[in-house]
Amino acid sequence: MGRQRRRVDRAAGAGSGTLPEAIAALSRALPCGPSPETFRRAKFDRPEAAPALWQLLFRVLSPVSEAGATAPPAPEAQARLVKAALRSEGYPRPALAQLPEDGSRGSRELLLALSWLLARRPLLERLLARTRVRLGDEVAVCECLGVSTGCLGTEPDPCPLQCEDLAFGRANTGLPALGLGSELHVDIRHVQWLMGKLRFQWRNLVSTQQEQCALLSKVALEDGTWGRCCCLPLPPAQPGSTLFQIHLYTWGCHSDQSLGHLSATETEVLRDPEGSQQLLQVLEQENAHLAATVEWRRRELVFWQWMVRGQSRDPAWSSALRALQETVGQELAALRWAWDQGRDPAQPHGLYRLVRSEPGAPAGRGLQAAEVIGALRSKEACLEAALRQLQGQCRRELARLMGALPGFVWISSPVR
Amino acid sequence: MLPADCSRRLVAELRGALDACAERQRQLERSLRVSRRLLRAWEPAATPAAEPTLGPEAKGEHLSPACTPSSQDLKELELLTQALEKAARVRKGISKAGGDKAPVPKSGSTVTPVTTTPSHLQAPGQADGRVSETSPPRGICQTKAPTKGHPERRLLSSEDRISWGRGARATRPGPGLRDQQTAPPAAQQAPEAFTLKEKGTLLQLPMAFRKAASQNSRLWAQISSTQTSDSADATTTAKTQFLQKMQTASGPHGPGLSAAEVEAELGRLQEACSLLRLRMEEEVAAAPVDWKQELRCLFTLEGLQALAGQCLCRLQELRAAVAEQQLGPWPVGGSRSTLSPCGAGADPARGPRLLLYSSTQELQTLVALRLQVAMLTQQIHLEKVLMAELLPLVHTQGRWGPRELSLCRAVHSLLCDAGERFPTVLQDEPTG
Numbered sequence: 001m002g003r004q005r006r007r008v009d010r011a012a013g014a015g016s017g018t019l020p021e022a023i024a025a026l027s028r029a030l031p032c033g034p035s036p037e038t039f040r041r042a043k044f045d046r047p048e049a050a051p052a053l054w055q056l057l058f059r060v061l062s063p064v065s066e067a068g069a070t071a072p073p074a075p076e077a078q079a080r081l082v083k084a085a086l087r088s089e090g091y092p093r094p095a096l097a098q099l100p101e102d103g104s105r106g107s108r109e110l111l112l113a114l115s116w117l118l119a120r121r122p123l124l125e126r127l128l129a130r131t132r133v134r135l136g137d138e139v140a141v142c143e144c145l146g147v148s149t150g151c152l153g154t155e156p157d158p159c160p161l162q163c164e165d166l167a168f169g170r171a172n173t174g175l176p177a178l179g180l181g182s183e184l185h186v187d188i189r190h191v192q193w194l195m196g197k198l199r200f201q202w203r204n205l206v207s208t209q210q211e212q213c214a215l216l217s218k219v220a221l222e223d224g225t226w227g228r229c230c231c232l233p234l235p236p237a238q239p240g241s242t243l244f245q246i247h248l249y250t251w252g253c254h255s256d257q258s259l260g261h262l263s264a265t266e267t268e269v270l271r272d273p274e275g276s277q278q279l280l281q282v283l284e285q286e287n288a289h290l291a292a293t294v295e296w297r298r299r300e301l302v303f304w305q306w307m308v309r310g311q312s313r314d315p316a317w318s319s320a321l322r323a324l325q326e327t328v329g330q331e332l333a334a335l336r337w338a339w340d341q342g343r344d345p346a347q348p349h350g351l352y353r354l355v356r357s358e359p360g361a362p363a364g365r366g367l368q369a370a371e372v373i374g375a376l377r378s379k380e381a382c383l384e385a386a387l388r389q390l391q392g393q394c395r396r397e398l399a400r401l402m403g404a405l406p407g408f409v410w411i412s413s414p415v416r
Numbered sequence: 417m418l419p420a421d422c423s424r425r426l427v428a429e430l431r432g433a434l435d436a437c438a439e440r441q442r443q444l445e446r447s448l449r450v451s452r453r454l455l456r457a458w459e460p461a462a463t464p465a466a467e468p469t470l471g472p473e474a475k476g477e478h479l480s481p482a483c484t485p486s487s488q489d490l491k492e493l494e495l496l497t498q499a500l501e502k503a504a505r506v507r508k509g510i511s512k513a514g515g516d517k518a519p520v521p522k523s524g525s526t527v528t529p530v531t532t533t534p535s536h537l538q539a540p541g542q543a544d545g546r547v548s549e550t551s552p553p554r555g556i557c558q559t560k561a562p563t564k565g566h567p568e569r570r571l572l573s574s575e576d577r578i579s580w581g582r583g584a585r586a587t588r589p590g591p592g593l594r595d596q597q598t599a600p601p602a603a604q605q606a607p608e609a610f611t612l613k614e615k616g617t618l619l620q621l622p623m624a625f626r627k628a629a630s631q632n633s634r635l636w637a638q639i640s641s642t643q644t645s646d647s648a649d650a651t652t653t654a655k656t657q658f659l660q661k662m663q664t665a666s667g668p669h670g671p672g673l674s675a676a677e678v679e680a681e682l683g684r685l686q687e688a689c690s691l692l693r694l695r696m697e698e699e700v701a702a703a704p705v706d707w708k709q710e711l712r713c714l715f716t717l718e719g720l721q722a723l724a725g726q727c728l729c730r731l732q733e734l735r736a737a738v739a740e741q742q743l744g745p746w747p748v749g750g751s752r753s754t755l756s757p758c759g760a761g762a763d764p765a766r767g768p769r770l771l772l773y774s775s776t777q778e779l780q781t782l783v784a785l786r787l788q789v790a791m792l793t794q795q796i797h798l799e800k801v802l803m804a805e806l807l808p809l810v811h812t813q814g815r816w817g818p819r820e821l822s823l824c825r826a827v828h829s830l831l832c833d834a835g836e837r838f839p840t841v842l843q844d845e846p847t848g
Contacts, residue, residue, distance in 0.1 A: 089676070188418060206784060213776065253617060357772040398827070408843060
């Protein structure tokens with residue numbers, strides 16, 4: 001079994017070491033990872049290994065909030081979600097869907113499923129990134145992450161917000177729980193009112209955001225120069241900005257010289273050491289997982305060789321099918337690329353830590369705000385153009401319709 | 417009144433948008449509360465550790481980046497500090513009244529964090545003049561001084577400065593305490609609250625924290641580098657082999673697409689579709705004045721038709737793939753963030769990515785633009801939803817009475833002017 005494959009492929013460099021070590025690293029790197037023994041049992045399709053693997057897959061495939069909930073759903077429900085998620089991912093083996101949901105068997109198939117997920121993507125890294133501790137004042141420069149990271153996050157949050165894949169503003173479909181009976185009609189004026197309310201909320205949001213910026217950036221400037229002229233922030237009417245202030249006042253404090261000043265999160269750690277202890281614990285836990293992941297990366301070759309050896313072969317299909325798959329894959333890739341061309345690769349993505357720096361400082365440390373501003377401006381222009389086009393389309397269509405009516409004169413509103 | 421299902425969908429959509437906006441507001445206000453609290457005077461009992469620089473190198477001047485010690489230096493300082501503690505203990509044992517200040521150079525400036533040490537040993541009152549300028553954080557250490565076991569160690573150990581897990585908040589020495597160990601608290605009672613503005617530059621994060629944070633960034637960097645190492649080739653080959661075997665074992669299916677990929681592709685096709693349609697409308701609406709323009713128009717339309725054909729083909733392929741693989745939708749309540757790349761940055765292991773700004777205005781502009789883009793994205797989405805729901809209603813109006821006209825005006829206002837302006841309808845009364 002596994003123990004016989006010691007010292008596999010020393011020459012390969014990575015993947016040197018034993019299989020048990022690799023599996024142990026994997027077990028430590030995974031959130032609620034099962035014991036190495038469970039993995040081995042699963043390879044032999046032992047039934048007792050199944051429940052742990054169902055649980056692991058549920059944890060991996062479900063959102064952060066669910067995974068961290070105090071009361072995870074019943075094992076059957078977990079199993080159902082795992083099956084549905086894997087089907088949605090395109091898991092190729094039909095055997096999984098046929099497994100009983102009570103966890104009585106199927107550990108080998110579940111191990112295959114886990115390995116499949118691990119092989120396709122850098123799963124461990126993504127799992128860790130999902131719950132990564134954010135020590136800085138982070139700002140997302142794209143919309144991909146949705147609402148959760150839309151604002152500047154300054155509160156030390158050991159269980160960071162879930163990065164939902166909801167398109168911004170897309171409501172949940174089939175929402176009966178709004179209190180609307182199925183027969184309720186609304187007047188169009190209600191719709192107008194809701195739109196107006198939305199506009200107002202956005203304006204509110206913009207002004208709150210401006211204040212947050214200013215307060216935060218105060219943390220980051222040299223003492224002496226600014227300290228005297230900035231007064232402590234007052235209620236929202238003041239143009240002072242929180243973030244800016246925080247950055248300003250703690251200039252020079254950070255042990256990491258490339259950063260130079262503290263973030264609001266870090267300052268909060270100092271202000272409230274007790275409350276921030278949890279943050280430290282989470283950080284240390286994350287470090288443990290990270291270290292295990294690094295070790296796994298070094299040793300995983302052994303694991304893959306073990307898995308490949310265990311798969312059943314299907315000689316009748318192999319070569320011809322592989323050739324077919326490759327050709328089709330290439331064709332599809334080319335086609336896809338044709339549409340992807342339209343996307344703007346220059347748009348920066350993801351989360352960044354905000355750092356205040358001197359205006360003339362050499363670039364290369366990170367993304368410059370001016371650059372992002374430029375990209376955002378052009379994105380804004382594109383979106384505005386798109387909106388205008390849609391509105392223009394509506395205008396033309398309605399004008400055509402109304403113009404055809406006898407007995408009425410339709411005077412459209414002036415085009416902006 | 418709008419029909420029931422239309423009402424339901426519209427209201428659901430708009431409520432969703434309002435909820436998302438409200439959620440942003442909530443998060444923002446939470447951050448704002450935290451920030452404002454940081455900028456106010458910090459409560460004495462819960463003051464920060466304006467962490468003492470360890471050992472004799474008491475930096476009275478604020479810590480400038482240039483003299484930030486490396487981790488190696490910090491370790492050495494820690495050892496040195498321990499040696500000093502021991503010396504102090506010995507000395508204390510020799511002279512009970514302990515009028516001697518610990519051999520800590522005080523550079524005479526406002527903060528010599530290590531003055532806390534001497535305060536432990538001094539006769540009461542001596543530390544006042546100096547300590548009163550230090551912020552109440554001294555208080556924390558002092559309150560811990562009485563604890564048995566390791567008083568001095570606690571005072572000087574940077575980790576314990578922050579009193580992780582100790583009730584440093586809780587105890588504020590009473591006014592009357594004037595003994596050796598609690599001298600500084602007397603000074604602390606002078607309500608010299610800690611403010612970030614005045615003393616922010618003196619802050620230093622606790623050792624434990626710094627260690628954990630630097631280990632954290634080191635490990636993330638390591639993960640990123642292992643992914644790009646040469647030895648990854650053998651691993652990649654093994655993985656590909658594994659995946660292929662998984663695929664072939666299930667029969668003659670094409671390369672597996674996931675539902676997420678299909679959906680993303682559909683999104684692109686939808687965008688392609690609307691772009692094509694818009695362009696076509698423009699061409700159709702334009703009135704060519706000469707044969708050249710007309711020809712150009714024709715060529716454009718033919719090109720658009722070809723592109724549309726391609727999209728249709730692709731759509732059929734996707735449909736076939738979904739049917740064959742029996743791809744289901746992502747389960748409700750699930751999150752694809754683990755498996756989709758832009759979760760927390762396309763390459764999460766690429767270390768802390770920095771966004772550098774140089775003035776408040778720049779930061780505000782950046783953030784305002786970001787919000788603007790988000791808002792426009794939402795607006796475009798809502799526009800499409802409204803178009804899909806309301807235009808058919810207008811088209812299917814039977815009669816044209818005042819109610820239908822006012823509906824039309826409202827629809828026009830919503831769809832064409834984002835609700836800001838209204839068109840005018842005049843009834844053309846035949847005269848006479």
